[in-house]
Each structure stands twice: as structure tokens, then as C-alpha cells.
Amino acid sequence: MILRQNHEPYRRITVPNHKELAKGTLLGIIKEVGLSRDEFFKLYYGK
Numbered sequence: 001m002i003l004r005q006n007h008e009p010y011r012r013i014t015v016p017n018h019k020e021l022a023k024g025t026l027l028g029i030i031k032e033v034g035l036s037r038d039e040f041f042k043l044y045y046g047k
Contacts, residue, residue, distance in 0.1 A: 002015075
């Protein structure tokens with residue numbers, strides 16, 4: 001899947017369309033979008 005941010009800086013990221021992602025793949029995606037691991041988990045879990 002290609003995800004696109006709809007406002008500047010208009011980032012684009014390709015994410016595999018699988019039920020599960022390898023740990024390294026997920027961490028690479030998090031890094032590519034400019035989040036820290038902690039920021040991602042805070043957004044994901046809402047804590």
C-alpha cells in the first residue's frame with residue numbers, strides 16, 4: 001500500500017499489505033516517516 005500525507009511536506013510511504021510485519025520492517029517504516037519508536041507506540045496505543 002502506498003500511503004500519502006495530504007498536506008505539506010506530502011510524505012509518501014510504501015507499507016506491505018500483510019497481516020503481520022517483521023520487526024525490522026516496522027521499525028524501518030517508523031524511521032522513514034520521522035517518528036521515534038516511543039512516538040509511534042504512543043500514537044498506536046494512545047498512551
